[in-house]
Amino acid sequence: MPELPEVETIRCQLARKLPGEKIERVFANCPSLVFRGYPRKGMLAEEITGKKIVSVERRGKYLLLGLDRGLTLALHLGMSGTMLFRDKNAPRDRHCHLELFLKNFKLSFRDPRMFGRVALFKGQEFSLLPGLARLGPEPLSREFNPKWLAAKFQGRKAPVKSLLMDQRIAAGIGNIYSDEACFLARISPLRKAGRLKPEEISRLDAAIKKVLRESIAAIGCTFRDYRTSEGTLGGYQPRVYGREGRRCKRCPGTVVRKVIANRSSFFCPKCQR
DNA sequence: AGAAGAACCTGGTAGC
DNA sequence: TGCTACCAGGTTCTTC
Numbered sequence: 001m002p003e004l005p006e007v008e009t010i011r012c013q014l015a016r017k018l019p020g021e022k023i024e025r026v027f028a029n030c031p032s033l034v035f036r037g038y039p040r041k042g043m044l045a046e047e048i049t050g051k052k053i054v055s056v057e058r059r060g061k062y063l064l065l066g067l068d069r070g071l072t073l074a075l076h077l078g079m080s081g082t083m084l085f086r087d088k089n090a091p092r093d094r095h096c097h098l099e100l101f102l103k104n105f106k107l108s109f110r111d112p113r114m115f116g117r118v119a120l121f122k123g124q125e126f127s128l129l130p131g132l133a134r135l136g137p138e139p140l141s142r143e144f145n146p147k148w149l150a151a152k153f154q155g156r157k158a159p160v161k162s163l164l165m166d167q168r169i170a171a172g173i174g175n176i177y178s179d180e181a182c183f184l185a186r187i188s189p190l191r192k193a194g195r196l197k198p199e200e201i202s203r204l205d206a207a208i209k210k211v212l213r214e215s216i217a218a219i220g221c222t223f224r225d226y227r228t229s230e231g232t233l234g235g236y237q238p239r240v241y242g243r244e245g246r247r248c249k250r251c252p253g254t255v256v257r258k259v260i261a262n263r264s265s266f267f268c269p270k271c272q273r
Numbered sequence: 274a275g276a277a278g279a280a281c282c283t284g285g286t287a288g289c
Numbered sequence: 290t291g292c293t294a295c296c297a298g299g300t301t302c303t304t305c
């Protein structure tokens with residue numbers, strides 16, 4: 001369940017090592033992970049072999065490896081994906097679907113649950129890919145502010161939590177950080193988004209930015225499958241996520257779990273209104 | 274158009 | 290011990 005802070009952590013680690021590296025050899029297995037039609041013609045492996053990596057960017061939960069000749073290799077880690085630096089001779093297990101062999105090491109994309117995706121684009125083509133194309137603003141950018149949220153929430157009857165997880169509204173927020181942000185803002189994730197007062201929207205905006213910045217500083221949140229590219233764990237400790245039945249960290253209430261938008265959600269009914 | 278829910282996938286675990 | 294059932298969740302698709 002890598003969300004924005006986890007993907008950003010991985011991006012930073014990749015950005016330190018990859019630019020300038022040439023892809024000497026590629027192992028690619030698992031066509032179901034490749035977005036249909038990308039690459040349009042030919043095989044992923046042959047298209048990227050011999051190319052040089054020039055940049056490592058992130059957009060929402062997508063990693064974008066810029067290659068020479070205007071190619072972009074987009075990677076989505078899904079729920080259980082990891083990008084690991086490994087020794088070139090390290091064995092490959094059955095969950096490893098893509099390996100880029102570089103000069104002195106290899107980069108392994110492992111994804112046991114196969115929710116991850118890989119796609120190769122030329123130029124601005126990636127703006128065609130649904131999901132990537134319709135991503136909303138980065139929550140840590142200026143574009144993302146109370147005014148934007150208010151516009152997106154206006155008239156909407158869906159729970160705040162659903163809209164926070166909508167990638168068209170906030171790129172990169174998932175199940176964990178939507179709960180964390182609601183907790184910090186003292187807003188129930190069940191509230192109809194369109195009913196939030198301006199002051200509450202401002203609180204939510206500030207809370208989103210705060211939890212994301214905190215988690216990035218802590219190199220992400222460790223939950224089950226997540227590992228950084230160096231193989232280490234994240235240090236972000238959730239305030240409310242996963243704490244069902246335990247004492248609220250802010251008041252005498254007890255954290256409850258409730259399914260919202262088909263996802264486990266955690267909140268304190270006493271101090272989140 | 275918006276809201277709700279299912280499907281995709283497999284490792285881990287609870288329960289028997 | 291070994292089996293079954295279920296859960297986790299990001300995205301896309303379907304239904305209402």
